[in-house]
Amino acid sequence: MSVQLGVQGVTLISQGTGYGMLIGLGVGFCGVILAAVKIQKAYLSEDSGTSEMFMVANRSVGRGLTASAVFSSWMWINETVFSAAFCYKFGLAVPFWWSTGLCFQIALMAALGVLAKIRVPFAHTSLEIIRMRYGWIGHVVFIILNITNNVFGCASMILTGSQLIYGISGMHFVAATILIPLGVVLYTAVGGLKATFLTDYLHTLVALILIIYFTLSTLTHEAVGGLGGLYDKIIATASENQISGNYNGSLLTMKSRDAIIWGLILKFGNLALVVMDTAFWQKSFATEVKATVPGYNLAAAAIFGIPWGLGTVIGLTARALHNTPIWPAYPEEFTMDKVNAGLVMPYVIQALIGERGIDAFLVLLFMALTSTVSSSMIAVSSILSFDVYKTYINPKASDKKLVHVSHLTVVFHAIFITAVSIGLNYGGADMTWIGYFRPILSCPGIIPLALTLCWSRQTRLAAILAPILGFFTGLAIWLATAKTLYGAINMKTTEQSLPALFGAIGSFFSPAIYSVVISLYKPYSFDWRIFLVAETAEQAQLKKADEKEAHSAVNDSSSTDAQNTDGVLESSPRRENTEPSSEKAAASKVRNFTSDSSSTASENINLDDITHPFDVDTLRELRRWYRIAWYIFVGIVLVTFVLWPMPLYRDYIFTKTFFQSWTTVAIIWQFFAFFAVVVYPLYDGRHEISRGTRGVWHAGKRLLSRRS
Numbered sequence: 001m002s003v004q005l006g007v008q009g010v011t012l013i014s015q016g017t018g019y020g021m022l023i024g025l026g027v028g029f030c031g032v033i034l035a036a037v038k039i040q041k042a043y044l045s046e047d048s049g050t051s052e053m054f055m056v057a058n059r060s061v062g063r064g065l066t067a068s069a070v071f072s073s074w075m076w077i078n079e080t081v082f083s084a085a086f087c088y089k090f091g092l093a094v095p096f097w098w099s100t101g102l103c104f105q106i107a108l109m110a111a112l113g114v115l116a117k118i119r120v121p122f123a124h125t126s127l128e129i130i131r132m133r134y135g136w137i138g139h140v141v142f143i144i145l146n147i148t149n150n151v152f153g154c155a156s157m158i159l160t161g162s163q164l165i166y167g168i169s170g171m172h173f174v175a176a177t178i179l180i181p182l183g184v185v186l187y188t189a190v191g192g193l194k195a196t197f198l199t200d201y202l203h204t205l206v207a208l209i210l211i212i213y214f215t216l217s218t219l220t221h222e223a224v225g226g227l228g229g230l231y232d233k234i235i236a237t238a239s240e241n242q243i244s245g246n247y248n249g250s251l252l253t254m255k256s257r258d259a260i261i262w263g264l265i266l267k268f269g270n271l272a273l274v275v276m277d278t279a280f281w282q283k284s285f286a287t288e289v290k291a292t293v294p295g296y297n298l299a300a301a302a303i304f305g306i307p308w309g310l311g312t313v314i315g316l317t318a319r320a321l322h323n324t325p326i327w328p329a330y331p332e333e334f335t336m337d338k339v340n341a342g343l344v345m346p347y348v349i350q351a352l353i354g355e356r357g358i359d360a361f362l363v364l365l366f367m368a369l370t371s372t373v374s375s376s377m378i379a380v381s382s383i384l385s386f387d388v389y390k391t392y393i394n395p396k397a398s399d400k401k402l403v404h405v406s407h408l409t410v411v412f413h414a415i416f417i418t419a420v421s422i423g424l425n426y427g428g429a430d431m432t433w434i435g436y437f438r439p440i441l442s443c444p445g446i447i448p449l450a451l452t453l454c455w456s457r458q459t460r461l462a463a464i465l466a467p468i469l470g471f472f473t474g475l476a477i478w479l480a481t482a483k484t485l486y487g488a489i490n491m492k493t494t495e496q497s498l499p500a501l502f503g504a505i506g507s508f509f510s511p512a513i514y515s516v517v518i519s520l521y522k523p524y525s526f527d528w529r530i531f532l533v534a535e536t537a538e539q540a541q542l543k544k545a546d547e548k549e550a551h552s553a554v555n556d557s558s559s560t561d562a563q564n565t566d567g568v569l570e571s572s573p574r575r576e577n578t579e580p581s582s583e584k585a586a587a588s589k590v591r592n593f594t595s596d597s598s599s600t601a602s603e604n605i606n607l608d609d610i611t612h613p614f615d616v617d618t619l620r621e622l623r624r625w626y627r628i629a630w631y632i633f634v635g636i637v638l639v640t641f642v643l644w645p646m647p648l649y650r651d652y653i654f655t656k657t658f659f660q661s662w663t664t665v666a667i668i669w670q671f672f673a674f675f676a677v678v679v680y681p682l683y684d685g686r687h688e689i690s691r692g693t694r695g696v697w698h699a700g701k702r703l704l705s706r707r708s
């Protein structure tokens, strides 16, 4: 999705309120998370001072928290603000296509995440897997693909947020651009991935309450009159709301050319945003064995309800009301550049709920923005610290050093991404063009990356060349289609939707052909056990570096204070405490294996001596989940791409009853989402919550008795 820059509408809130909320929410969130990190460390034996905890949360996150964290990182402003804006533009087909363009990628990640657990059980980033299999050139290619994808995605989101805040409050966009990531940096740098899991939960809670609130308050407002009233108004105003490219120009049809093209481009772009973002891999590495597939698929099902219900209700309400006195700035025309700047939703909220609603809208914006920014920060910081620093700059880095570098890279990334966002804005970037270019750049890596885990015959040359050739293929198709359809290659023709769609299709699919053809040129077969050897050697190195550091700390009389023993010597028993019970035995096996082999180089390890760190039962369970994940993925694709929407792609305008039922299901889905990613995680984490609460309670009591 892309925002139109520099569009200011009517001022809906004062700048003071805008500053107060951005700063207040940032500081408030930071405080809550820093307290949560302290409680985790003190009472749940979870210390983000180890790289395992910082990057992959000790691989101990359960189903509920996984579901809410994946949901939260994937619930962008787009799903609310732009689903509504595009429903306004093209009708009710958009919110539905939007939902279908969000969930299948998450279901795919569930399958890839489980496969990674089986084949590379102790990975930290997706790029590390590429390096272990193909060496440094492949690693560098994928680092570039990942970082550009992440930077484009994250910067465009910060930009969208700051533009919206500018659009409704007049606050200078540079101030908004700096304030959005500021609080996030602090808690992410201190708390690492587990902190983002916790903030993600809080974001999810608040965002879903607000989404349901906005949907229901809009529908039940007397100016709308419920689902029946909304339908009647849309029918009554049909002549002033004609949509070219839709069946009969109606907003109430699934047969919309622009909506389906938009939906397809979204699918490719979003696929890249998930698979090429190491954050989604990391979140799956962070889950316990049994949690990946249920957690990810719960999130996939939950996110389906967000753009669909909210987008339909808000987008159509805006169409019904934009020529009535209740509309902000009436009788001024509500122009398309305002729609493209995302002002549909805030205007509906202002018209029907008023200032209170706009304050709540700002909170929703903040939640949607910060949860994605935090996971982007962890992802880029892990790439910079683990894939760049540890691999190429300081291979002998200790665990403590890695965590230190991770903190620094979070701060570095925050400054960098803020600068990029400001630069894009001042440079007058064309966000539609950037939005169409990004899938062409990022999609070529998807299939070669997936094949790295799924296909033993993909060769090094294939993995390196396929994404590069795929990018140039997509680029050529994009430009050639623009030239063929519109007669020239320029900014205007290349930001039309069809060239972008064909380019993305070329970028995504052609690497499959390149990979197979190049791999067949010099066939080989990769032994998956090599991943285990490489991981073992790496763990041994980290352990050695830690021991060395701890040893020198003990010998050094000036530094035998608590600080030195904290992060290093105590980290092992802590890790043991927090390992999920199903993995405990398996993980201790790894440690034994690691220490046995620590004196040998990885190449000296005989593959036949390698045993998988997981026991047979755990592996059987993982394989079962892997099969289930594929069934769910195929089911989701079949239902959401074909069985559900295609029968409706015909000359049909929704009847009143059909529209009411359709939207009722969408709203019920919002409540399902609330139970799946807000209520269920509380139930799932009840033991930890009770342990943490007991700890705080006893500590409080001790403190009080000491004082008295």
Ligand SMILES: NC(N)=O
Binding pocket: 074, 075, 076, 078, 079, 102, 270, 273
């Ligand atoms: N979640 C996204 N990419 O809208």
